[in-house]
Amino acid sequence: MIRSKLFFVLLLSAILAGCGTTSKRGGGYYQDDGPDVNPPKNLQSIPNAQPRIERHAPANMRPYTVMGKQYVPMTGNQPFRQTGTASWYGKKFHGRKTANGEIYDMYAMTAAHPTLPLPSYAKVTRPQTGQSIIVRINDRGPFHGGRIIDLSYVAATKLGLIGPGSGAVIVEAITHDDIRTGAYAQGSPTPVTIQSPATMQPVQDGYQSTSTGKLTTISENSGVPQVYLQFGAFSAQQSANSLVDHLNQKISSVEFREAHVVPTNDLYRVQIGPYNSRTEALDAGRRIEQETGIVSSLAIR
Structure with a gap:
């Protein structure tokens, strides 16, 4: 230019x-x-x-x-x-x-x-x-x-x-x-390998981030696996929080659920959900991708 x-x-x-x-x-x-x-x-x-x-x-x-x-x-x-x-x-x-x-x-x-x-x-x-x-x-x-x-x-x-x-x-x-x-x-987020939904371990006593970066407990479900969209996994919590803030600023017109951070296995995973079915999650993922350009994967926990 x-x-x-x-x-x-x-x-x-x-x-x-x-x-x-x-x-x-x-x-x-x-x-x-x-x-x-x-x-x-x-x-x-x-x-x-x-x-x-x-x-x-x-x-x-x-x-x-x-x-x-x-x-x-x-x-x-x-x-x-x-x-x-x-x-x-x-x-x-x-x-x-x-x-x-x-x-x-x-x-x-x-x-x-x-x-x-x-x-x-x-x-x-x-x-x-x-x-x-x-x-x-x-x-x-x-x-x-x-x-x-x-x-x-x-x-x-x-x-x-x-x-x-x-x-x-x-x-x-x-x-x-x-x-x-x-x-x-030395100060950049460290690239990490994002596990596929099939290899992810169930998350117990997870947490999610608010827009202020504080952590709040996610309510435990009844034991039935639930479907989430995952947008990334980071070794640095700040990087995960930044993505959460970006997503929540962009997706309000296409998705009522908010992105949150789930810390597990030394990683901070950015997820949205739960969804009632795989089809519902995939539909939401397509809407979010069209709005933000960010591609998600499915996560079961």
Whole structure:
């Protein structure tokens, strides 16, 4: 996405036209966007961006306004954590200038964000899988409600977002202090293997999280197995709570049940339920996926 001063008005109009639709024609999130005809075969092996302290140009730190909304860029040492929807952009913008004057490379681990410093680094985690990547922020956008970050094609590939076009993520700024101490390499949610419903053990005396992050007891059932939707399993409770909050903010129009956290076997599982039958749970899972882009699995307990 180009945000150069000379063509700002013209390019902003084009960008907003793309952001105003969720069409995935061509395979990308933006209309007429998508992967290259012959993308490299080793995308998963492309390493994360390597954080380093870089100078921020004064022009990239000035407040700016888009669609009547003012954005105030952050400083390089300001902690930041955000939960929302990520999308991606590909060949339509490949080779064009980014907001800080660099050339956009869809096969580099970069991203666009409305307020993170240019350039800077961020850790992006997909709560559904617990998988994290590190990207270099070198562009501005997206300016569409509900989306918080635009990933490069390869970054989206590594998070499994190419197919759906968008998905829930957690964005964490990597500050200058994090870079000096190396804390960014240790502070992310640890990826975990999500067990299938058939291998999950029954949960006794489970707990669920409220929007405040506190734990409350889930009432025990009569001993009859019940069906739940599971959206992820994490070794860090904070990651599970973040996904719970994100789901509950998004699903109220399609599902009256709330997501909650069930800690068991050293993991924090994000689940919704119970449902009266497998069919009822699958129907709910489809509605939630359409609303949030997050795919669930069935869990019996």
